[in-house]
Amino acid sequence: MPLTLERRMEPSRTANILVPILSVLLALVAGGVLLWLVGVNPIETYKAMLHGAFGSAYAISETLVRATPLMLTGLAVSVAFRMLFWNIGAEGQLAMGAFAASGVALFLPKLVPGISAWWLLPAMLVGGFVGGALWALIPAMLKAFLSVNEIITTLMLNYVAILWIQYLYYGPWKDPLGFGFPGTAPFVDAAWLPRLKDTAWLPQLFNTGRLHWGLALAIVAAFVVWLILGRTRWGYEIKIIGENPRAARYAGISIVRNILLVMILSGGLAGLAGFVQVAGISHRLQQGIAVGDGYTAIIIAWLARLNPFGVLLVALLMAALFVGGDQIQISMGLPAAMAGVLQGAILFFVLGGNFFTQYRIRWTSRQAAVIGHQ
């Protein structure tokens, strides 16, 4: 084979910044060709998307609302990926977090009548975290003690979790006053995450829309993850395991212990995304909680190169793509799949570009290729 791949010694800084930008542009061009083939004006479509996502205070608020669970699940996945634990189960962990937070919201006020939001919301938050963490602990223990492949177990447990919450809101937890609508009874007011527009001391900027304090939670979570990974002994251990498990073992780092701890954090963060969705948006457990954010999170984590602040940014862009995509369905009459195609194109190009920041392709003579084989 005259073509050989060579790992670059050090990916250059400019390439690291330039390549993703160039990739997104190329993706837009490729998507544009598709749009043009479908018979719409690509420029107009992109404009409409941009407007839909960022064109008004309300649009921005919707984009941020959409971004919040993506941020949390993106962080969840990137923490696990740092250690090369392939947690594909953020979706299920989100569902279990939503389940646990809903359970607290539905039943705690009955036990403690008149409970204030100051107690109920933190209890739901802890519930959401614990729900996701315990769910993630199942594949973590299987991996740590029995070496069961976590990709399979985390993925399969997603279906279990999603069907479990469906069973609840179609069955025992269904609102008897809900006219047959699949969902629990609405939470008491104390279980609602306050909206930013209802928060008096914030500037007028946020005086519209559904944007709630979950966004702040996601930003704090990113900061905490950054602190753990970059500044603590634990984060150092996670990085060593992720880079070279054998070196970690050699340095006396317990891989079993770290798998369990990291998955508690990862599952907990995904569980928080579930909490945010039920407490901030739906105010009940119902259909439409688990809509694939746990899978989009994988894309986000990779595009952000597992950097927590990068996750915030990429989640925001993904959310814009979702919200803008919804918008072009309405304003341009395009099929919903078109937004999906654009997302796919962007991912394809960015990951492809990423490859070229780390490798280069070289033509080599046969002789050299044979030596390279050694």
Add this chain to the structure above:
Amino acid sequence: MTSLPLAVEMRGITKVFPGVMANENVDLEVRAGEIHALLGENGAGKSTLMNILAGLYRQEAGEVWLHGQLAQIHSPSDAIRLGVGMVHQHFKLVDSQTVAENVILGLKQPAFRLDMKRTAREIKELGQRYKMAVDPDAYIWQLGVGEQQRVEILKTLYRNADILILDEPTAVLTPQESEELGHTLRRMVQEPATRGHAGNKAVIFITHKLDEVVRFSDRVTVLRGGKVEATLDTAGSSKADLARLMVGRTVVFQVAKPPFQSHVTPELRQEVLFAVKDLHALNDKGLPALNGVSLEVHAGEILGIAGVAGNGQRELAQSITGLRKATKGQVLVRCGGIQGVLKEVTNHTPHQIIDDGLSYVPANRLGTGLAGNLPISSNLILKDYRKEPLSRGPFLDRTSIGRFAERLIGAFQISTPSAERPVRLLSGGNLQKVILAREITAGKAMLVAVNPTRGLDVGATESVQRTLLEQRAQGAGVLLVSEDLDELLAICDRIAVMYEGRVMGVMPAQDANRDEMGLMMAGEHIQPEA
């Protein structure tokens, strides 16, 4: 015997890898109908030479003649077409497929329809002819190592190989299986060659075990340092001769081994710093790798472990450092340095043993010792990051880490523009300096080092050896595993020779005799016990 036609003739073969002359002007003649042993230490160039014959490498110079004809072997398929088959040390079989499927894998015939029944029958017949019973319908994963090797051999026979190469075929076999293999090979060379060539099939096997050479082969070629030392009739040569040829008699280069310094008193030198007693352990394949090893390392001493790779040295180092479970026996470590007490740490965690002050320089620098993509500083703190001042409570102290890294980089003259560069960008010598710097700083006078100078240039080698000698001068106890006899003779106080998981003998370095060591390395008992 001399009337036998030549099956293989390699003339003036030279093969260069970056920085290494793997084969230098090698001549090899293998007669049709003979079992030819290729004997040499690790890195003598045996496998390289055979990989050239099998088409995996191209030589820089030299010719290969097969059955009297100049052969152009550009690829493994060329080699197979010309009747050369190779059984590699690591089998190239597909676990999830059957024996028959593996045997026909890669064949160009038949082009369309696979008649697996016929193939299975043919394999069965082939197996019966050579007395190698294998079930053609069994899956590879169901087979033991010995059976898998038989499949590999059948694969070459099915392709009508007239020249069979086996790379260390007995390394994975039990003694009984080895014996059987010997019979199989004998049967092969009694079969006539195909393709109308004169004479019988020929077998070449690579080994470093003298015993096998004597038992199985008709003739033997000894390689050393990429060159042919001699080709002999096995019947007319003694094990001692072969051992001498294999180990060689190069001039021992001398890193000045200073006499013990004054602060390491003779009394101190009586103190055992760490030891193993009757240690047993299994290798990665679950076979016994250590069969009752007992050794003591004293203060101010470098104890060398000589031996051909794969005789339990790696497992010994791993068992001492807690990375491999000992199945029997004891590991003892003097916690808290020379003033401490000797306590048993058998099967403690690596973390506990690090805390007890035992340092470890593993054989595979980037594979085990370092996290390649992380900065040099992160790698320098790998053993010390749990301690103050590098971390306070749960947090790392980045200022202290920076200072710590700069100090070690300066003290060990690690050449790098910055402590934040990924460690994998360093040269081999500097990688080793990073590991040594870390281990010596972390440790309390106990060090296990495996092949610390392998692959390093002369300057880096000397710097590593000097560091070990400095540790010794300060009263440290060092267990040095090395495949380089010259190195062991130069810097060790005592040398133990390991063979098949046992210590064949321990001798003071100044009395060590290279011939005897060579024999012990090849499994011969010289002295009952030392």
